[in-house]
Amino acid sequence: MGKLFEIVDSPIIVQDVINKVIDPNAGAINTFIGTVREMTKGKKTLYLEYEAYIPMAETQLGRIGDEIRSKWPEAKTAITHRIGRLDISDIAVVICVSTPHRDAAFKASRHAIERIKEIVPIWKKEHWENGDFWVGNQLETKSYPEGHPTGGESQ
Template sequence: MVEILLTAQPIDVPNCINEVMLPESGGIDVFIGTVRNATKGKNVLRLEFEAYQPMAVSEIEKIVVQAMAQWPLHRVVVHHRTGVLQVGEVAVVIAVSAAHRDAAFTACRYIIDTLKQTVPIWKKEVFEDGEVWVAAHP
């Protein structure tokens, strides 16, 4: 079972974990990405996330399909926020269950690392003295 959600509402982290828990799953791995208060020593006021919604969902689906082909996973949940997020808010949750921890750890890391490379979602960091689209320029 796979659940992918792009949402402008706060992510319910306990619900994401519950969704992947099964009696046969002895290993559950959860990555939670949150809004950090500073980048390179500059205070971050907030982040603004934008997504190319249908393509973002289909690219996340591809990543999850690749993960499930490589490791024996039970369930995968990927929730990603859009819109304006304050410091400390949850931007992304990846929850993965498997019979054993190795598959869960490795797949969870693969999914977040690949998501950051291929999924059409963008974040703008807003500082006290300006704003920057992350990763846009060298």
């Protein structure tokens, strides 16, 4: 089955992640799949490269699972993120949340993807026709005045 919160370097099988959250008391499973998009603001991506600080990334994914459990105690969450080179339409991340009722599944899944973008040490390098850059880094427009991402960090 693999771990509930996992960084992998090979293609993600969506069903494998879904299987981790199937539960007789779940009536709803929300799955968010992040894929590699070809065009962004008129620029063509050739491929992406993802890198992670693997042990900490898995810990932080687990923390997101804990956050979800504290808001929706009956939720079961599994998240797999892929690293390495990804081509157009490849799957970068799969989030699955099962809950008894659908509202919580949607909200928890949304919470997970937002938090991944805030607190999980994974980086994406875009390879364009005219070069490459580390997203969220080269531009250096995003800073953390408090020295760490906000929202639940010190809980």
